[in-house]
Amino acid sequence: MPTTSTFLPTCASIDLSALTYNVTQFRGILRPGCDMMAVVKANAYGHGDIETTKALIRRGLSRVAVFSIDEGIALRQAGINAPIVVLGPLFPAQLGDLFAHQLTPVVSDVSILPALSQAASSFQTPYPVHLKIETGMGRLGVTAHDISTLFTDRNFPSTLHVEGLMTHLAEADGPAVEATQEQLNRFHDAITAVKAAGFRVPLIHAANSAGAVRFLDAQFSLVRPGIMLYGYHTLPDSVAVPHLKPVLSLRTTIAQLRTVQPGHKISYGGTFTAKRTTTIAVLPVGYADGISRRLSNRGSVLIHGQRAPIAGIVCMDMIMIDVTGITGVAVGDEAVLIGSQGDGRITADDIAQWTGTIPYEVLCAIGPRVPRQYLSA
Numbered sequence: 170m171p172t173t174s175t176f177l178p179t180c181a182s183i184d185l186s187a188l189t190y191n192v193t194q195f196r197g198i199l200r201p202g203c204d205m206m207a208v209v210k211a212n213a214y215g216h217g218d219i220e221t222t223k224a225l226i227r228r229g230l231s232r233v234a235v236f237s238i239d240e241g242i243a244l245r246q247a248g249i250n251a252p253i254v255v256l257g258p259l260f261p262a263q264l265g266d267l268f269a270h271q272l273t274p275v276v277s278d279v280s281i282l283p284a285l286s287q288a289a290s291s292f293q294t295p296y297p298v299h300l301k302i303e304t305g306m307g308r309l310g311v312t313a314h315d316i317s318t319l320f321t322d323r324n325f326p327s328t329l330h331v332e333g334l335m336t337h338l339a340e341a342d343g344p345a346v347e348a349t350q351e352q353l354n355r356f357h358d359a360i361t362a363v364k365a366a367g368f369r370v371p372l373i374h375a376a377n378s379a380g381a382v383r384f385l386d387a388q389f390s391l392v393r394p395g396i397m398l399y400g401y402h403t404l405p406d407s408v409a410v411p412h413l414k415p416v417l418s419l420r421t422t423i424a425q426l427r428t429v430q431p432g433h434k435i436s437y438g439g440t441f442t443a444k445r446t447t448t449i450a451v452l453p454v455g456y457a458d459g460i461s462r463r464l465s466n467r468g469s470v471l472i473h474g475q476r477a478p479i480a481g482i483v484c485m486d487m488i489m490i491d492v493t494g495i496t497g498v499a500v501g502d503e504a505v506l507i508g509s510q511g512d513g514r515i516t517a518d519d520i521a522q523w524t525g526t527i528p529y530e531v532l533c534a535i536g537p538r539v540p541r542q543y544l545s546a
């Protein structure tokens with residue numbers, strides 16, 4: 170993101186060497202012939218989609234996936250020429266943009282096929298699409314009945330090329346494995362039906378990060394890792410996961426310090442009352458930057474390597490923290506919301522635990538107002 174000022178009181182640092190470390194670690198669990206399509210949707214889980222994608226391509230990845238046409242266009246406009254698969258739903262009004270930017274759509278509903286195949290008929294060669302099969306996620310995807318109509322009955326449009334067949338696993342990181350095995354069985358049936366109709370599909374993919382690590386037979390020609398490339402996972406402790414490094418850290422700067430007497434209240438609604446003589450630091454980040462309001466009177470930030478609790482309600486642009494007892498704290502000192510400082514460390518997992526969510530949401534929440542700074546690989 171272009172930034173106009175030279176001093177950044179609040180900044181997310183993206184460690185591209187940690188990103189490439191995670192790529193190497195993840196590659197280590199792939200079986201021969203299985204490649205990675207990195208998922209860089211949602212601004213690369215908050216890490217900045219353009220810089221992240223460029224770093225992944227430099228590291229040898231040959232294709233990426235986004236959610237929306239707009240995300241794909243942003244990558245194209247940044248000069249990224251690699252194949253880009255658009256995982257999200259496709260609307261008829263988006264076909265012009267899809268073709269203009271050479272994006273690869275996922276067809277997850279047969280109702281788009283007439284318009285898509287008609288629009289593709291002006292090209293010399295069939296336009297590549299990935300077909301998504303619903304196998305148990307209960308979200309996007311065509312049914313086994315659709316597959317039979319399209320392939321067994323030979324109704325698949327000749328202006329389109331089935332470059333990929335995919336599904337998405339609903340419980341790859343869950344406590345039990347049976348639901349995933351069921352999904353993989355249904356996916357196998359669909360693959361068999363498409364192949365039996367004489368289609369040779371080069372790219373077959375089912376696994377997100379968790380699926381690829383936990384189910385070797387979910388590794389087809391591609392896997393679609395997102396979260397693990399960014400250094401996190403949500404698999405149960407019983408599953409062996411390659412060592413990963415968090416890529417993002419989030420820092421800000423103490424803007425004001427105030428010592429208040431017992432009984433003094435802090436922030437909207439007066440939900441925090443000082444019980445002793447208390448030193449409060451004001452930090453210029455709030456829920457508009459992705460610091461969840463659920464962290465009000467919960468959770469901590471690092472000051473001088475020590476955890477300082479959040480005092481009172483999280484505001485849109487600011488939070489207050491209790492730094493009583495931490496010596497030598499001054500205006501201008503660094504505060505770490507995610508990352509390491511001295512012997513202290515706070516991860517997106519910690520914040521997810523404090524707020525009752527998953528590290529994905531913590532990372533994606535970091536807003537567009539926060540500048541990203543890239544530490545190169």
Ligand SMILES: *Cc1c(COP(=O)(O)O)cnc(C)c1O
Nearest residue numbers: 208256337377378393394395396
């Ligand atoms: C987001 C997403 C992924 C990546 O999942 P992770 O759990 O982050 O690895 C893969 N496939 C699809 C269809 C997705 O929507």
